[in-house]
Amino acid sequence: MRFMASYDLMETMRNTQQWMGASAHSFASYPAFALVSNPMLTMMSAWGEVTERAFKRMVVKPDWGIHSVPCEDGRDHLVSVEPVITRPFGDLIHFRVQDRAEKARKVLLVAPMSGHYATLLRSTVVSLLPDCEVYITDWHNARDIPVSEGKFDIEDYTLYLVDFMKELGPEINVIAVCQPAPLTLAATAYLAEIFPESQPSTLTLIGGPIDPDATPTEVTDFGNRVSMGQLESSMIQRVGMNHKGIGRKVYPGLLQLSSFISMNADRHAKAFNEQIFKVARGEASDQDQHNRFYDEYLAVMDMTAEFYLSTVERIFKNSEIASNTFTINGHQVDIGKITDVAVKTVEGEKDDISAPGQCVAALALLTGLDDSKKANHLEPGAGHYGIFAGSSWRNNIRPLVLEFIDQNAGKKTNTKAKLAAVT
Structure with missing residues (x-):
């Protein structure tokens, strides 16, 4: 109590x-x-x-507020938000532009689950809608999820991403923003090994803490300054009387x-x-x-307590992604198994949350990927928010990401053929 x-x-x-x-x-x-x-x-x-x-x-989930988008025919087409997969802790949703032929580019935005709603990426979605079919992960507020739905930690989060990518198929281009970058990389590696036919076409990691120790910041180094016991006793609370998730342990x-x-x-x-x-x-x-x-x-x-604590312990303290020792249900995920998915990292020169060096560390982990399928970009003068939603994103980074997608989409090796040849 x-x-x-x-x-x-x-x-x-x-x-x-x-x-x-x-x-x-x-x-x-x-x-x-x-x-x-x-x-x-x-x-x-x-x-x-x-x-x-x-x-x-502070207690209102913002609306997407994306009513229409201008299209090549000179008209503004209405936009509807439609669920593709509905789960207790998060949904996969699609921004369907009505009366428009389906775009060749399919993009999955993996939104952070770090205290803000997925609507934090509203301007990112708006910037991509004219040129892409846009999907996004819409994470739920833990205070509204009954205890009966069970736990949700970083392994569950990663498996959600695996299911979302499997649903969208190998033509999807994944863009992970900030916090989910390490787990999206792990999910892609998991697919490469277990479900190779469902690997995405490209993967773009924006400002994520792949290796928090590469360039420590006040945010990423926080986990090293406190013990897990101190963190749990000072940060974790149980949801109060006025919500469906009453009694669930959360990081409020x-x-x-x-x-x-x-x-x-x-x-x-x-x-x-x-x-x-x-x-x-x-x-x-x-x-x-x-x-x-x-x-x-x-x-x-609110985030579930187990997600918050396992993120701090396994991503920041133990550096499981950076050391390539991350496991899902006891199975070790090998990032080196990624051989077909083109990967690009994006960092901001003045990012004080995930400083330059933390995200680009992903490329060194991709030991099975040819250098021609790796790319990185450091945006001069850009802070954390600017690399996915500000002018730096709109004017410089977005065109580079779309160019990267166009250069690598459809160029994956036929995995099934490779497996057949080996056997």
Whole structure:
């Protein structure tokens, strides 16, 4: 009960802040007060509006908000989000562009499960939709998953990816963003060995901690500074009374959000202070830059405790991917088994989460892959967010990734023929 009480206490604090903001905004906006020119009431209303919006967004899953996409015929075609595979802990969804012939390029975006929803990649999806059939992993909030559904650790996560890739077939081009890069590499190696006919056509790893020790950062080195016991006692809580997952052990999104914000507390404080003054001056809008960013940034989800703890222990502490010793249900996955899938890594020069060197380490592990099928790109001046969703992605990285896909799609060796020849 102690852990459940802590979870509910955090929710109570969030709910209280949202109520205080709403109350301040309502009180200061009372029509009769307009008869008296009082700047303090204006500031109080602005503070309340910004505060209510911020704390309300913390428990709301953002909508994809992708309604249409311009196509080659000069028309905007409607976009529908359709499930392909539905599972307890995550779905595979497809952004179907209505009344458009299916695109030759099929892309699977593997979204992070690191505290934010898959909608964090909304702009990435939008940038790819005109040229590709886009699929994405849509991970679920652990607080909404009943305990009866069982555990979900990094091995389960990897097997989900295996099933998703098998469903989409060998013509799929996989792009893994940040946290899932190591496990996507492992899933591809697992397919190469167990289900070679289902290997993807290409694999692009963007800003992922394949080898966290290659260039340690404050984020990737965190696991080495605390023991697993300390981590479990300080970070893990049980879902509270108001959710379907009551009693499930999780790493709460609200707790992780506090860590995100503390890393750049001054910058966030300045952003919110400036927004309050903008609202007071009547210069803010519902979809201005501040609101668009923080509506997504503040929307957080819980991770299962076993996923969070096994990620820290096995990916960061024990470096199982970097040392090629990762196992799934007792079976050791050999990354060297990847021989047909072209692999590209992308890093940002100023990435302070997965610094340059961590992701490109994947290429050294691909001992069975010809050098002609390996590629890497270091984006000058780009931070972590910019390499998959900012101007660096749109203007420089996206064209390179699509070019890499076009150069290598359809050029895989006929695996079945190879196996037949060997036997």
